[in-house]
Amino acid sequence: MRMSPAGTSAPGKRAAVVGAGPSGFYATEQLLKHGFEVDLYDALPTPFGLVRAGVAPDHPKIKSVTRVYTKTASNPSFRFFGGVTLGTDVTRDELLARYHAIVYAIGTATDNRLGIPGEDRPGSHPATDFVAWYNGHPDFADQQFDLNGGRAVVIGNGNVAIDVARMLVLDPAELAPTDTADHAITAFGMAGVSEVVLLGRRGPAQAAFTNPELRELGELERADVIVDPAQLAGVSVPEDGDTTKRRNVEILRDYALRAPSGKSHRLELRFLRSPLEILGEGDDGPVTGVRVGINELSADGTRAVATGAEEVIECGLVLRSIGYRGTPLPGIPFDSARGLIRNEGGRVRSEIDDSPCPGEYVVGWIKRGPSGVIGTNKKDANDTVARIVEDEQADALGVPDPSLATAAAVKDWIDQRVPDHVTWRGWEAIDTHESTLGESTGRPRVKLVRLDDLLRASRDG
Ligand code: NAP
Numbered sequence: 436m437r438m439s440p441a442g443t444s445a446p447g448k449r450a451a452v453v454g455a456g457p458s459g460f461y462a463t464e465q466l467l468k469h470g471f472e473v474d475l476y477d478a479l480p481t482p483f484g485l486v487r488a489g490v491a492p493d494h495p496k497i498k499s500v501t502r503v504y505t506k507t508a509s510n511p512s513f514r515f516f517g518g519v520t521l522g523t524d525v526t527r528d529e530l531l532a533r534y535h536a537i538v539y540a541i542g543t544a545t546d547n548r549l550g551i552p553g554e555d556r557p558g559s560h561p562a563t564d565f566v567a568w569y570n571g572h573p574d575f576a577d578q579q580f581d582l583n584g585g586r587a588v589v590i591g592n593g594n595v596a597i598d599v600a601r602m603l604v605l606d607p608a609e610l611a612p613t614d615t616a617d618h619a620i621t622a623f624g625m626a627g628v629s630e631v632v633l634l635g636r637r638g639p640a641q642a643a644f645t646n647p648e649l650r651e652l653g654e655l656e657r658a659d660v661i662v663d664p665a666q667l668a669g670v671s672v673p674e675d676g677d678t679t680k681r682r683n684v685e686i687l688r689d690y691a692l693r694a695p696s697g698k699s700h701r702l703e704l705r706f707l708r709s710p711l712e713i714l715g716e717g718d719d720g721p722v723t724g725v726r727v728g729i730n731e732l733s734a735d736g737t738r739a740v741a742t743g744a745e746e747v748i749e750c751g752l753v754l755r756s757i758g759y760r761g762t763p764l765p766g767i768p769f770d771s772a773r774g775l776i777r778n779e780g781g782r783v784r785s786e787i788d789d790s791p792c793p794g795e796y797v798v799g800w801i802k803r804g805p806s807g808v809i810g811t812n813k814k815d816a817n818d819t820v821a822r823i824v825e826d827e828q829a830d831a832l833g834v835p836d837p838s839l840a841t842a843a844a845v846k847d848w849i850d851q852r853v854p855d856h857v858t859w860r861g862w863e864a865i866d867t868h869e870s871t872l873g874e875s876t877g878r879p880r881v882k883l884v885r886l887d888d889l890l891r892a893s894r895d896g
Pocket of ligand 1: 547548549590591592593594595596598635636637641642643644645648709710756757758759805806807808
């Protein structure tokens with residue numbers, strides 16, 4: 436095994452990490468530690484992926500993880516190429532010609548579909564779009580959400596469902612000190628949604644919420660949390676069962692015992708309910724309600740079984756929050772059944788004969804599916820980088836073209852291909868610009884949500 440002076444492997448080896456979210460940064464950190472030079476690419480001019488565009492803006496502590504990523508970015512062997520899209524600006528083959536290892540860290544860009552009539556009516560949206568909109572993702576800044584109907588229905592029992600439900604009922608005073616996009620602060624300020632109904636297809640003991648997120652619903656300034664006690668009757672999680680689920684049931688039991696305190700807003704959790712149809716006038720009139728099937732649990736508790744009974748919940752907004760899904764990239768082996776890049780333990784494998792694709796690796800949600808919290812991606816990235824180091828030791832990495840695979844040659848290539856790409860210094864200029872705008876109003880930042888504005892601010896650096 437070759438060793439660098441610092442005792443790490445892979446001197447002179449170069450890696451491209453595609454996607455600057457948590458898994459991309461954790462992979463970068465490990466690759467740098469093992470002596471690789473790393474170029475981190477992102478389609479957006481800004482780094483941090485879902486930490487910037489997904490984590491709820493009223494959860495600033497979770498966002499502070501970006502300090503760790505910023506430290507990684509201070510390594511002299513690190514470069515950022517923001518605003519460069521794999522598949523349109525650069526291709527897989529072009530990266531293979533320039534790097535010993537490519538790590539795909541592109542996350543899961545779209546949402547799962549319910550596959551029910553009316554799903555695409557105006558007023559029925561994937562929660563992922565709503566999240567990207569209120570977080571100021573430039574591709575979603577112009578989306579419109581009608582927040583005037585009195586009731587909204589959120590479908591799904593995961594943490595994203597909780598996030599969007601909570602955002603809908605937060606008091607403007609709770610939103611004011613956050614980095615919620617300005618357009619969303621204005622829209623939430625004028626919103627007429629006073630009731631949110633959160634629907635789970637299975638029971639309270641099967642919900643995918645984590646405990647702090649569920650507990651937070653009981654502490655909202657202006658919304659009472661409502662759970663019908665009848666829904667908890669006979670529900671329990673055995674002592675030796677899943678602790679998170681057992682605590683969820685305890686929290687829900689506490690909510691069921693609470694009498695509404697007369698707050699202006701309500702957030703109701705309804706279980707054993709599957710949406711059957713999004714209702715509205717004609718084929719494409721706006722949402723007026725959801726026709727819901729009432730379920731019971733299968734004997735082993737794993738499945739929701741329709742009882743045949745139904746109810747209609749009138750509403751003006753539906754947010755479908757039933758999980759994210761990966762989308763294929765041109766030429767990169769994809770498992771369409773699972774919505775993931777084909778891989779074994781992080782090594783990409785061919786669609787044709789299942790052989791490993793030398794020099795191609797994957798981390799994060801596009802490797803294992805959209806599950807876990809931010810920290811889950813650290814171990815996940817470490818596992819993949821361990822495979823990269825094994826392959827390096829076995830001389831089984833990719834074999835780039837020596838005339839193209841130098842830091843200088845790559846810089847010239849990107850300078851030509853995407854002249855207005857954003858470097859790390861460019862991101863620091865955006866960061867300073869946004870933070871300065873936030874200072875006068877006590878907010879961590881005021882996000883720039885237009886690509887033009889982001890690029891202009893980056894040039895100050
Ligand atoms: P998730 O945790 O996988 O939850 C998806 C929910 O959708 C489940 O309740 C699932 O029910 C339901 N569902 C799936 N298909 C359905 C259908 N056809 N009809 C009705 N319901 C359906 O996904 P997520 O909320 O998108 O979150 C993704 C990951 O990010 C999770 O690991 C989550 O914890 C994490 N996250 C964390 C935070 C935080 O830590 N604050 C915030 C946001 C997200 P079944 O269980 O019955 O399938």
